[in-house]
Amino acid sequence: MMNVLLVDDEPLVLEGLRTMVHWGKFGFQVCGEALSGAEALNLIHRLRPELVVTDIHMPALNGLELVEQSKRTMERPPKFVILSGYDDFGYALSAMKQKVAEYVLKPIDEEEFEAILQRVGASIQAESAAQRTENRMHSLFLNNLLNRLIQGEADEGLEQQAARALHVKTDAELRCLLVETDIGSADLRERLQLLFPGAVDRSFQDNAGRVGVIVPTEECSADRLEEIGLALYRDLTGSLIRPVIISFSDPLSGVRSIRSLYLQALEVSKSKRCQGKEGLFFYGCCRKTPEQRADHDEKIKRLAESVCAGLSEAVEGQVHDLVASFASGFSDIEWAKTRIADLELTLCRRISEMNGTPGPLMARIREQHGSLGDIKDYPALKAYVGCLCAEAGALLLLLAKQNENNTIFHVIQYVDREFHAKLQLQDLSRQFHMNATYLGQLFKKTTGKTFNEYVNEKRIEEAKKLLKRTQAKISDVALKVGYPNTDYFISKFKSYTGMLPSVYKGQWENRQADQ
Template sequence: MMNVLLVDDEPWVLEGLRTMVNWNKYGFQICGEAENGNAAWSIIENLRPDLVFTDIHMPSVNGLELIDRSIQNLAKPPRFVILSGYDSFDYVKTALEQRVEDYLLKPIDEVEIENVLEQMSRKIQNELVSEKLYQHERNLYVNCLFNRLFEGEDSSELQAEVESILQMEGHENMACLLIEADTCNEDIQLHVQRFASAPHYEFFMDADGRMGVFAAEIEDSLIWLERLGRSLFEMYSGHASIIAAFGYHSGGVVAMRQAYEKAFSALKWKRYQEESGIICDQDLPRNGIMATVNQKALTNLFNTILTGEENGIEREVNELLSNPGSGLSVSDIEYVRVQLLALEMGVLKHLKELDGDVDRFKFQLQHLLGGLTDIDSYPAFREYAHILSINALRALQEQRKEKECSTIFRVVQYVNHEFRQKLQLQELAQKFHMNANYLGQAFKQQTGKSFREYLNDKRIEEAKRLLRQSCSSIAEVAISSGYPNADYFVSQFKRMTGMAPSTYRKQP
């Protein structure tokens, strides 16, 4: 619904407007009423209505002054319709100069005002559609630019383009706010995007889907950015696990990558502490480099777990934790915690891929082991890792047996992983030692779709993801989704979605 504000110093006029007009019919709802210009201005500042009906002669600030103030102070002022008992040419001329949408004389005619509402509804909705399309295209472009920066590109052309977007020429200090939450992401994103629509701020999504805002230090921009982080935490911490992390760096546009990396390091630190909250890169401990995951040792431990080699777990756990001896320093404690958190997340990922009960497993672990933050000795860490690994091995084995009793499940898993390759039902039947006709029937019974339908759906879903989240060309999306060429991909995409890939990418 679009919001409309009614402004008149005569209560009977406000009552008549409220009761006489079917606002909902034209997509409007009354968001407020005011009997003078100052009260109206306060509502406009706070609620940003789409449309304002206002009288001219009112106490304190008259209607024309209210319109002028809105135009001068708001990046996107509401549309105005004048309601007046005066048909003076001077008033009409002034109103037209201020680009008022219409000038209606009192007493108000119901048909006349509904004609105006119909026109305004159409005009505002068309404008909103255009704005959403423009913002969607701009967000895609900005994300591409920022992710190129994050990946280390430092060409002068890229720097100039980013400077232009942020309107930050000549400004040295940069700040980055990164936000990560486990729920409420759509609401948080809308809140952040509204904030970042103001000058000197820029919303982005990084490659892992985290929300962020960049700001150059212009006037009080960094103070307002910090207020955003605090307000988000206050608003959503009761409903979600949320981290707001800040990174700061000097050096103009070239500092944006470092500001982002500092914010990301702060966010990881907070996550490794198993805490929600607000953190700044300056708050990180200075007694060592941020701990990183020992990927080689972690992979070896996972291979042992997945192959069911229970006797090899103790050896691989010791290798992962690399016994630092007694009397752990804080940095060593954090190193070990990072390895165990990576192990936990990997176990949960594998269990989820097998359609296991992740929440139940987490609850059992919590009941059995407690929390990582309560552990401060190496033997306790090692015992935690050993028990976690044994329980993961048994849970994954049990889940795998439950699923692998059906050969069709393994076929579906294979298609889910290999859908980008050239797949044929006959070849799958040979690979899994089945009759092709029976496999086709059993596949449809398991998934509700024929093999070809299921394969096309997987490829189209992957294509949609790439169109939304990457800057790849249509031809590149086609190949990455499993289609042999762009023409065939486009025809299949149109058949299954009703629109061309380029049109889908432009959708808000």
């Protein structure tokens, strides 16, 4: 049904309009009545009627002024039917200039008025259908723009397009509200739109089906945004939709920050889902700093070093500390498992470097604890890591005894530790008291690679890790892995990986955003 607001300063006229006209016959229902133009303007903003039937002569704010102010202050004002007791062409001309739907003289002829309602109702419905089509097209267009920004596409033209579609300035301060639940995305976007009345649709759906909204802070304060989130949570949980996780980003400036806004909200959502929680959550209340993330990496590194050094007493405490930091912090267990996968890879490589075979070791661990990918909780992850470290430590200790007198093994160990320094085969041959040519031949026979190939591969693998996990500049990464010349590093990186370091870093960041 379409809503109609009745406005006249005479109560008897209002009563007659309400009771004598068959509103429902033409798809209308009376949603309110007002005795003055000022009261009517407030009701128009609050009730959002599709049609207003108003007298032209009222004190303070007359009917034509009501039309003018409504159109000036509202993006989508209602249609107006003007009632007048005066057959004055000047009034009719003013009404025409305001583009009112109809101008009717009192006393009202019932048949004439019903014909007006039929015409106006058909016009409102046609415009509503056209508006729905336009809204769907806008929604698809905006969804495409926002997902391109979320995926890391950075382009000034794209940002300007997004700003126009969002109806914000390119440097506007924004936040992101993200909803994760089982409800269909179309229904969820409609519910969200109802909570932002009068605002342009700024919602989107990510590639995992989550629904988000980009919110300008100048239009919606943090308190108001929290109220909207609570209203949505009550609506969804009241409909027996569970679980519901609603996450909020911090405010950031500029359309180019949309990717960061989304990633903040996504990080909150994934963490709370992993912990089995639901409700409203803010990024600022529980975010991980870069220092805290670096702390996890440092714990992994120290644990691997302790396992390789055979420090079994230290390993047990380090395993407990590492998994506890994952569980009590802000880490999604899927992210924690990727860090443990890195530990696995480090230990397996170490076993291979010491002429061991890691395959049987990993098979035994999986037989006892299942695969790492299937682990669902932190106690199971702790048992898995503890077994991995104990088994790997025992095997490495055995291999170390077997390799004590193997000179080439010690050379390779030295290269593995010092690859970031300036290494020359001639220097190594003197250090280990071997002929340089013979050392080079033995090195290739043992590793399957020439000395230079082996060193370059070690450096490139380390560079890939730094590009994934840090925000260091390309030149800094080059220096850390043993290439004082950045251009030479870029050339070597491309020859080994097929892409430039900057492209590799960008691809990894995009992959992280998709998870």
